Amino acid sequence: MHICPLILSQVTTISDIIYNDRQAIELYVREARKVLDDLLEVLAESLSLERHVFIQQFDTNESEINVRVNYYPPCPRPDQTLGLTPHTDASALTILMEFDTSGGLQVLKDQKWLPVKWPRDTLLVNVGDMLEIMSNGRLQSPWHRVVTQMDVERFSVALFYNPASLAEIVPVRNTTMKNESYKNVVVGDYLQHFYKISPTTEKVAIKFAKA
Ligand SMILES: O=C(O)CCC(=O)C(=O)O
Numbered sequence: 788m789h790i791c792p793l794i795l796s797q798v799t800t801i802s803d804i805i806y807n808d809r810q811a812i813e814l815y816v817r818e819a820r821k822v823l824d825d826l827l828e829v830l831a832e833s834l835s836l837e838r839h840v841f842i843q844q845f846d847t848n849e850s851e852i853n854v855r856v857n858y859y860p861p862c863p864r865p866d867q868t869l870g871l872t873p874h875t876d877a878s879a880l881t882i883l884m885e886f887d888t889s890g891g892l893q894v895l896k897d898q899k900w901l902p903v904k905w906p907r908d909t910l911l912v913n914v915g916d917m918l919e920i921m922s923n924g925r926l927q928s929p930w931h932r933v934v935t936q937m938d939v940e941r942f943s944v945a946l947f948y949n950p951a952s953l954a955e956i957v958p959v960r961n962t963t964m965k966n967e968s969y970k971n972v973v974v975g976d977y978l979q980h981f982y983k984i985s986p987t988t989e990k991v992a993i994k995f996a997k998a
């Protein structure tokens with residue numbers, strides 16, 4: 788469901804009909820945006836960068852928030868069926884909410900799929916490709932997937948935070964650091980590329996933004 792900018796969100800979607808509570812979602816989105824903006828500043832500081840380097844790339848009126856509701860029904864053959872295929876999020880940051888603690892989200896680390904530890908009643912924040920590009924690789928978007936389970940259904944809500952579609956994101960540069968591997972990229976161009984080649988079997992979409 789497209790939420791921000793508001794001008795694009797007037798269309799009634801199937802999610803409106805199913806969840807019938809747009810106001811609650813909009814309130815959630817407003818509050819989430821504050822948390823995300825704080826996080827962008829704190830993440831920059833944690834990398835010894837100027838506090839504003841990431842957040843300045845998000846226009847207050849034009850930056851985009853999209854919400855996806857994921858439903859994973861119980862599955863008789865979890866060994867043969869994934870809930871969500873392996874991917875990175877194209878966003879800058881994603882906030883994930885799940886409605887029970889049944890698990891299912893996994894992240895690839897050292898070539899192994901590991902269950903993500905997700906304490907009850909907590910939100911999970913995921914770094915997406917656009918923040919990897921903006922941070923010039925100092926932050927990495929994880930390759931993740933969701934597995935199904937035989938007797939358990941699961942809901943999650945993913946909130947994706949992106950700079951405006953026409954914005955050109957600019958990777959931070961620091962001549963004393965190695966690994967300056969990304970170039971400027973227009974958000975809309977990146978998204979178009981990302982969805983054109985997705986799904987993939989490894990993290991290839993982001994090569995589009997390599998210098
Ligand atoms: O369901 C989850 O926990 C993860 C969802 C996710 O990765 C996504 O929607 O991009």
Ligand SMILES: [Fe+2]
Pocket residue numbers: 874875876931
């Ligand atoms: Fe994801």
